[in-house]
Amino acid sequence: MALSFFGRRVLLCCMTLIVYLSVNAQFPYVETFKNNTAAGVILQGNKPAYLTSGIIDPPGEGCLRLTSNDNYQSGVAFCSVSFPSNNGLVVEFEYFMHDGEWVGDGICFFLYDATVATPDFHPGAFGGSLGYAQLTDIPGVPKGYIGIGFDAYGNFSKGFQGRIGGTTVGERDTNAVTVRGPGIGALDRSTNLTDYPWIATQKTTDLTPRFLIIDSTPGRATEPTSVGYRKARIEMQPVVDGSDIVTGYLLTVKITVGGAVPTEYTILKNIAYNYAPPPTLKFGFTGSTGGATNIQEIRNLYMDVYSPLDAPTAVADNYSTCTGVSKYFDPLSNDFTPNGGGQAPYPAGVNLNKASIDLDVTTPGIQQTKSIPGKGVFTTDASGLVNFTPDAAFISGTVTNDYFVNDIYGETSTAGTITVTVNNLPAELLTVNSPQTNCEPATIDITSNPAVWYTTGNNGTVTYYEDALATRPITSPQSIGQSGTYYIQLTSNISGCSVIKPVDVTITSAAAPPTATAGFNCGPGKVSLTASGAASGEDYKWYDASSGGNTVQVNGSSYLTPDISSSTNYWVTKYNVKTGGCESARVPVMANINANPIAPANAGRDQLGLTDISTLSLNGSTPASGETGLWSFVKGPNLPTIVSPENYNATVQSIVPGNYVFRWTIQRGTCTSTDDVVIDVKTTSRVLPIVLKDFSVQLQNQTAKLSWTTTQENNSKGFEIQRSTNGTDFSTISFVPGTNSQQLHSYHYNDDITNISSAYVAYRLKQVDQDNQYTYSPVVRVALIAQAFDIQVSPNPFTDRLMLTANMSEAGQIELRIFDGMGRLVKQQSFTVSKGSNNLSIQLSSEIASGVYYAEIWKSGKRIKQVKLLKQ
Incomplete structure (x- = not known):
């Protein structure tokens, strides 16, 4: 051979x-x-x-x-x-x-x-x-x-x-x-x-x-x-x-x-x-x-030397199944071929081509399906297993079918006979619920709470397997930790007939934890918390406890807390929406309530009518423990020097005649309280050339209509009309000659403000006499957009950090722009603000030199505030 x-x-x-x-x-x-x-x-x-x-x-x-x-x-x-x-x-x-x-x-x-x-x-x-x-x-x-x-x-x-x-x-x-x-x-x-x-x-x-x-x-x-x-x-x-x-x-x-x-x-x-x-x-x-x-x-x-190959032997097989139950079996397990060498008895199931099972010996070629009328259908595939599915009307009885198989040398076997006996189904029908999922690192117990996994009667035995042939029992069905298809089998205690059905188990990977960002608020109120790190198909859940507790929000990367009066911890997780919602570990995030200063800042009483001085004193309220204070220059005819601005009783040098405003700021954490003091310094009293009765402005369409009345004019040259879009910096836009009338006289001037984008425009009169001495009128202003905000910039002077305190009537975007004295942009930063109080910290580069700067706040494409700043 x-x-x-x-x-x-x-x-x-x-x-x-x-x-x-x-x-x-x-x-x-x-x-x-x-x-x-x-x-x-x-x-x-x-x-x-x-x-x-x-x-x-x-x-x-x-x-x-x-x-x-x-x-x-x-x-x-x-x-x-x-x-x-x-x-x-x-x-x-x-x-x-x-x-x-x-x-x-x-x-x-x-x-x-x-x-x-x-x-x-x-x-x-x-x-x-x-x-x-x-x-x-x-x-x-x-x-x-x-x-x-x-x-x-x-x-x-x-x-x-x-x-x-x-x-x-x-x-x-x-x-x-x-x-x-x-x-x-x-x-x-x-x-x-x-x-x-x-x-x-x-x-x-x-x-x-x-x-x-x-x-x-x-x-x-x-x-x-x-x-x-x-x-x-x-x-x-x-x-x-x-x-x-x-x-x-x-x-x-x-x-x-x-x-x-x-x-x-x-x-x-x-x-x-x-x-x-x-x-x-x-x-x-x-x-x-x-x-x-x-x-x-x-x-x-x-x-x-030549010796012909011998035909393999297909040995008869006997199997059983239940009414209506499809059953797999391995008919090659006892078949053998003598063409693999050695002596008889030849090993079973060895050197056989599993893909060559022919279920119809009367039809040429390999037929992988054979239907037996009134009985059922035999099928096979490359695995070498044969499946028999009985017809619904075939309640019990016996069905046979012959088959061939080739060995790996190409020789075809003798005909083998498969006999399948169909028994009545057990009275305890098995219903399997599939699929089932759980999240890592948890496992799934398919034996516990059977109503979750399967339902059956009381007169049967349930066993658990890794394969459809029920040859590999599950080692630990109480703790399955790997995704896959498993099988639950019910064996009737009366007939011994078994039913086996698949159950799909999915153990889903948990999402990676998100990155959480704490929120802050000055005083009781709502706090905005944020999370990041979600990939495509992932979302967030927010909780009020590290485990258990309540789900306070089921999606979204930001969460607005309810009104709280003290700092409170919340927790956020990330989960995969597509894979059953398995969540990451909960990450804590603090909603911080920062206490306001013990008392509001007080910059002291306004000082009016001071004459011929070059140094003045500032007297603000004393900061409480844990608080700091800082004086800053707001506006005035020149840039004076504040000596020891961190002291509540600071002094100011290099004063010239004019109207000054200084601000006293008390800060604790990110919370601030401010108050301004007005100091008016005049030259030695003299008879004014002009007595101004009134000065007003009205907005009509895109024109600011200025009106003023004098009761007496002596030695008057006229009026410089000065305009400001920030309330601090004024520039002359026109000149109206005086009349030197000793009676009431009214003046009018129309200013085209079509191209002005600020929130308001301010005006003052510079009353100039014949010897070029002058006095200023009070400042009048008109709003160009509705005031839906209050924004303060502090401290002033500053070193390497600024604080924006923005009280907003609605959420949105604002932008900070800082220019040096030459008008060059040195800092630009955008912020998302929520309705209510917002405390925003701006870190400035150490490369910004000392000197005068101008901070502008922009909203919706318009400048809504300008502040003159001093960098120490």
């Missing part, structure tokens, strides 16, 4: 003897060609074949390379020892044809007369002759008996270039196995014009299923599970006459194609080769290239 190479691999690897020494070679004969020597094998060719071990491959991992990727080669490896021809032959070898150009040409296994002495041997022609047959002026193998070509390019089958016979001249027979007969191989070919006749050709691409004789994947495909793997098997069954003399052979050629399940295909079957062999033969391999090239190699050669 012939053994396949894979069937004998373990046995032969254990044999240390590689048999090659004797006049007639002993079988089986094994040569891996993986090492750098091959006893009894001679290498020749116009570019000789060679063993790659230690040259291009690591030692012990090589192969026999017949041709390289060069043109017009004919490389050969032939054996110097002989064997008798009367026993037939089985040959197996792996071959590789790869990394060439135009895929040329192929590999040929050949036998020749053993009487040819080694010195007289030479390979056949290159190219389409595959190193076995002739070309017009090149002879074939001396006394060749048979050449079996694995022809990628497709000319070995063609009767031109001096070859005898073949398929129709025309298109090449690519991807083909071609057989050519004997030839003398004489140098003078005119003596024999019948050498190496064509016998048969079969293209692998004409088979069903079709496949390529080589795979286009670069490099060698050495593993049977690789799609590019190829292994050839040649069977030569002797044909004898009445005197038991061999008159020829029945030739069969098979190729195994790699894949997840390696499959052997029959290319030629029982081809009559009617040429009597010589008494003894030798063998060899050739490879050839022509205008097209390939690297062509072989490995793992196995040879034995």
Whole structure:
């Protein structure tokens, strides 16, 4: 009995003897060609074949390379020892044809007369002759008996270039196995014009299923599970006459194609080769290239005398199921094949092609479905399991079906019979609730609270399995921590009939914790808290406790607390909306209530009517413990110097006549309280040239209408009309001459304010007399937009930080812009403000030099406030 190479691999690897020494070679004969020597094998060719071990491959991992990727080669490896021809032959070898150009040409296994002495041997022609047959002026193998070509390019089958016979001249027979007969191989070919006749050709691409004789994947495909793997098997069954003399052979050629399940295909079957062999033969391999090239190699050669394969045995199977219950079973578990080597009894379930189960023995081909009328349907797939689903009307009884299966060597089994007995269902029907989910790191207990997972009656036993065949019990069904499909089985205590159903378990990863940002408020009220870090498909939940408690908001990256009177902790999580809502750990976030100063700031009484002084005193309220105070200059005719502005009783130097405003700010944390004091400094009293009765402004459309009345004018030059958009900085926009009237006299002036974007505009009169002395009128102003805010900027003077206190009637965006004395922008920052009180801190760069700056607040594209600042 012939053994396949894979069937004998373990046995032969254990044999240390590689048999090659004797006049007639002993079988089986094994040569891996993986090492750098091959006893009894001679290498020749116009570019000789060679063993790659230690040259291009690591030692012990090589192969026999017949041709390289060069043109017009004919490389050969032939054996110097002989064997008798009367026993037939089985040959197996792996071959590789790869990394060439135009895929040329192929590999040929050949036998020749053993009487040819080694010195007289030479390979056949290159190219389409595959190193076995002739070309017009090149002879074939001396006394060749048979050449079996694995022809990628497709000319070995063609009767031109001096070859005898073949398929129709025309298109090449690519991807083909071609057989050519004997030839003398004489140098003078005119003596024999019948050498190496064509016998048969079969293209692998004409088979069903079709496949390529080589795979286009670069490099060698050495593993049977690789799609590019190829292994050839040649069977030569002797044909004898009445005197038991061999008159020829029945030739069969098979190729195994790699894949997840390696499959052997029959290319030629029982081809009559009617040429009597010589008494003894030798063998060899050739490879050839022509205008097209390939690297062509072989490995793992196995040879034995011919012995036909035997049919595998499919043993009868008996199974049971319940009414209406689909059941899987494994009919191959007791089947066996004798073709894997060894002695009977052969191992069950081994060397069988699980994908080859044929459920309909009366229909050609492999049928994976068989319907039995009135009984049910049998199905199978590549797993080797068979499923039977009874018809709804088939309450109980027996159903049978025959099947075939192939072994991995391609032999079909005897018919096996599957018998399935259908029993009545248990009275306790099983209903499974699926799917079920939980979140890491928790596990799922499918045995607890059965109403969650399944419902059943009381007269049955429930068990839990990892597979549908109920062969792998779940080790810990109370703590399943891995997602997957599991099975719950109910077995009736009365009938013993079982029902098994799947349940899908999903353990979902929890989201990563978010980043939380605390909120602040000065005094009791609502506090805005924020969270970040959510990816696409994630959201937030807000809680009032570190565990349990109440969900105060189910989504959104911000949360506005209810009114609180003291600092309070909240917690936020992040969860994945798409995967069952598994939440992260809760992250604490503080809603801070900062206490206001103990008492409101008090800058002291206004000081009016001071005359001819250069230094003045400021007297503010004393800060309480934990509070700080700071004096700042608000406005005035010049920029004075505040000495020790952090003291409540500071002094101010460099005073000139005019109207000053100073601000006293008390701060605790981010909360502030401010108060302004007005100080008016005049020159020595003198008779004013003008007595101003009134001064007013009214807004009409885009025009500010100014009106003023004098009761007396003496030595008056006139009135400079000055305008300010921030209440501090005034510029002259026009001049109206005086009348020097001693009676009531009214003046009017219209100012076009179309292009003014501030929240208000302020005006004052500079009353100038003939000797250019002057006095200022009171300031009047008119609002340009509704006042929906109160924004204070402190401290002033400042060092490296400013604080904005913004009381807003609605939420929105404001922007701070800071300019130096030259009008250059040195800082710009936007803020999102909520309705109510907002305390905003601005960190300023240490690169901002000391001096005068102007801070502007913008909202909705309009400047709504301007403050003059001093950087210390």
